[in-house]
Amino acid sequence: xxxxxxxxxxxxxxxxxxxxxxxxxxxxxxxxxxxxxxxxxxxxxxxxxxxxxxxxxxxxxxxxxxxxxxxxxxxxxxxxxxxxxxxxxxxxxxxxxxxxxxxxxxxxxxxxxxxxxxxxxxxxxxxxxxxxxxxxxxxxxxxxxxxxxxxxxxxxxxxxxxxxxxxxxxxxxxxxxxxxxxxxxxxxxxxxxxxxxxxxxxxxxxxxxxxxxxxxxxxxxxxxxxxxxxxxxxxxxxxxxxxxxxxxxxxxxxxxxxxxxxxxxxxxxxxxxxxxxxxxxxxxxx
Amino acid sequence: xxxxxxxxxxxxxxxxxxxxxxxxxxxxxxxxxxxxxxxxxxxxxxxxxxxxxxxxxxxxxxxxxxxxxxxxxxxxxxxxxxxxxxxxxxxxxxxxxxxxxxxxxxxxxxxxxxxxxxxxxxxxxxxxxxxxxxxxxxxxxxxxxxxxxxxxxxxxxxxxxxxxxxxxxxxxxxxxxxxxxxxxxxxxxxxxxxxxxxxxxxxxxxxxxxxxxxxxxxxxxxxxxxxxxxxx
Numbered sequence: 001x002x003x004x005x006x007x008x009x010x011x012x013x014x015x016x017x018x019x020x021x022x023x024x025x026x027x028x029x030x031x032x033x034x035x036x037x038x039x040x041x042x043x044x045x046x047x048x049x050x051x052x053x054x055x056x057x058x059x060x061x062x063x064x065x066x067x068x069x070x071x072x073x074x075x076x077x078x079x080x081x082x083x084x085x086x087x088x089x090x091x092x093x094x095x096x097x098x099x100x101x102x103x104x105x106x107x108x109x110x111x112x113x114x115x116x117x118x119x120x121x122x123x124x125x126x127x128x129x130x131x132x133x134x135x136x137x138x139x140x141x142x143x144x145x146x147x148x149x150x151x152x153x154x155x156x157x158x159x160x161x162x163x164x165x166x167x168x169x170x171x172x173x174x175x176x177x178x179x180x181x182x183x184x185x186x187x188x189x190x191x192x193x194x195x196x197x198x199x200x201x202x203x204x205x206x207x208x209x210x211x212x213x214x215x216x217x218x219x220x221x222x223x224x225x226x227x228x229x230x231x232x233x234x235x236x237x238x239x240x241x242x243x244x245x246x247x248x249x250x251x252x253x254x255x256x257x258x259x260x261x262x263x264x265x266x267x268x269x270x271x272x273x274x275x276x277x278x279x280x281x282x283x284x285x286x
Numbered sequence: 287x288x289x290x291x292x293x294x295x296x297x298x299x300x301x302x303x304x305x306x307x308x309x310x311x312x313x314x315x316x317x318x319x320x321x322x323x324x325x326x327x328x329x330x331x332x333x334x335x336x337x338x339x340x341x342x343x344x345x346x347x348x349x350x351x352x353x354x355x356x357x358x359x360x361x362x363x364x365x366x367x368x369x370x371x372x373x374x375x376x377x378x379x380x381x382x383x384x385x386x387x388x389x390x391x392x393x394x395x396x397x398x399x400x401x402x403x404x405x406x407x408x409x410x411x412x413x414x415x416x417x418x419x420x421x422x423x424x425x426x427x428x429x430x431x432x433x434x435x436x437x438x439x440x441x442x443x444x445x446x447x448x449x450x451x452x453x454x455x456x457x458x459x460x461x462x463x464x465x466x467x468x469x470x471x472x473x474x475x476x477x478x479x480x481x482x483x484x485x486x487x488x489x490x491x492x493x494x495x496x497x498x499x500x501x502x503x504x505x506x507x508x509x510x511x512x513x514x515x516x517x518x
Contacts, residue, residue: 107410148369
């Protein structure tokens with residue numbers, strides 16, 4: 001947001017009195033680099049994980065505070081969410097891209113796995129008993145499955161205003177915009193998960209905001225176990241106590257990979273996980 | 287969405303409904319009773335509770351999970367949000383004083399009384415599909431709350447897109463220090479109840495949980511009673 005909202009200082013106002021002058025002025029802006037933007041083509045991405053060929057990178061995009069992105073990822077794709085400067089909050093939703101009425105179910109995700117704190121080897125489950133994605137790497141371990149997305153009201157309470165067009169856009173409105181571009185709407189926003197900001201449940205059920213590790217470059221790797229629509233908003237956690245709207249840049253970096261094999265340790269880790277993978281494989285039979 | 291409050295609305299599950307109970311609950315709710323119904327074991331139910339009316343939900347036989355989702359009667363795209371409710375009160379348990387919040391940050395209903403102690407909103411609703419993960423593929427065709435919800439929502443033109451993380455009245459889901467979470471033995475009992483004051487006209491949709499594979503219903507689904515009152 002910051003980048004787009006800061007006008008580029010100009011030496012002097014150019015003469016744009018004709019279409020061709022305006023065209024040249026517009027074209028001269030091409031290839032400008034800012035902190036938060038996609039890498040197109042994705043194969044030009046730098047700092048890719050070891051062993052990943054540039055040609056296998058399918059998506060590289062950096063989100064500043066308040067930014068969002070969404071993308072369909074084929075089954076087997078590995079998507080890294082990278083907390084570049086150690087203070088991002090990745091609000092994440094997942095859908096079956098081929099039939100998005102199937103979507104992330106956070107309640108099933110924590111209930112079926114008997115644990116509310118996500119970490120490496122955990123699954124993100126759909127409401128149809130299948131695995132949308134598995135967490136194949138996680139250097140942070142600081143996540144949240146309880147608090148969901150900020151909305152206009154919650155941001156207004158904390159920051160004075162929370163409208164989507166303002167300086168403190170809320171996660172719910174960002175989700176809605178991302179989804180609108182895939183023909184989905186506000187009804188299609190279920191409970192989400194938040195990566196890099198942990199909330200701890202105390203014995204009496206009360207919540208303590210723990211936040212992130214704070215180290216640069218922490219990442220979570222999601223392996224798409226179905227063809228998924230991944231939606232990400234980098235907005236401050238709804239319980240983040242800081243009075244200023246704070247989220248450092250979040251990079252999304254995805255590359256092609258094979259479909260999970262039968263002997264994969266995540267697939268076979270628990271009886272519940274195995275059945276979730278079996279259900280997923282069964283779905284792709286027909 | 288226009289069901290009048292006093293008469294059982296068309297949306298009530300007529301085919302499986304139990305007779306309306308004439309006797310007031312043992313501990314009568316305050317005000318005038320305008321609606322009184324026993325939801326049979328395993329059945330869905332819905333009713334529009336008008337602003338300032340109070341809905342009492344009574345666990346008749348004890349340890350009966352009551353899965354519940356709320357929708358704004360005026361605009362069902364606005365509906366209960368477990369996340370918003372949890373974040374607003376900074377606690378995962380629902381009890382007296384809890385304000386049930388919508389996805390747009392508005393108060394929908396307030397828990398004005400609760401003789402059970404606490405209720406769940408993180409465990410979600412059982413489904414045929416998730417049952418296959420939790421218990422095995424042999425449970426695929428058992429009755430489940432998501433099917434109840436979909437059946438009931440269909441009466442209002444609502445569907446699967448309208449399913450969200452729900453409330454489980456009378457269900458006990460602790461979270462331990464390491465994040466361990468599970469549905470454990472209940473803390474409810476026969477006659478325990480809660481009162482919900484509507485802060486907006488609210489479509490209340492309930493699945494009287496049919497689950498038989500875990501302790502949420504004591505392995506024996508039983509009826510629950512719902513009573514709507516308003517000020518005299």
